[in-house]
Amino acid sequence: MDELKRTTHRTGRPFKEDEQETLAHDAGVFRDAVEMLGMTVTHDAERFGVSRQALTKWMRGETPAPRSAYIKMLEATLERMKANTIKMIAERRETEAKIEAIIERKVAARIDEILADRARAGQPHPDGRKD
Numbered sequence: 212m213d214e215l216k217r218t219t220h221r222t223g224r225p226f227k228e229d230e231q232e233t234l235a236h237d238a239g240v241f242r243d244a245v246e247m248l249g250m251t252v253t254h255d256a257e258r259f260g261v262s263r264q265a266l267t268k269w270m271r272g273e274t275p276a277p278r279s280a281y282i283k284m285l286e287a288t289l290e291r292m293k294a295n296t297i298k299m300i301a302e303r304r305e306t307e308a309k310i311e312a313i314i315e316r317k318v319a320a321r322i323d324e325i326l327a328d329r330a331r332a333g334q335p336h337p338d339g340r341k342d
């Protein structure tokens with residue numbers, strides 16, 4: 212890749228070293244976002260309002276992505292995080308309700324045992340012994 216000198220899309224001049232590092236970093240960010248969000252390149256391109264080819268170039272680090280693409284990527288990530296958080300809260304509430312039901316059944320069963328023991332304690336033993 213070093214042999215191939217990249218040029219800026221506007222001026223045609225070679226990228227500086229830090230610009231190439233930035234492009235490589237940004238490409239990784241877009242690839243990670245695509246993977247994390249579980250989308251296809253076609254779907255992502257629609258979300259970013261660009262062609263599939265443009266998004267592919269961003270993901271490969273061939274061209275820089277505009278700031279608006281980062282904002283849209285952030286929005287998509289936040290939407291996914293919000294949905295996951297809501298799902299986790301619902302699952303936690305469901306689990307808590309199940310635990311409460313189990314505890315209530317166990318407490319009720321123990322109370323029944325105690326009441327039965329007390330009821331037996333007040334009655335004489337079936338064979339006439341005293342407890």
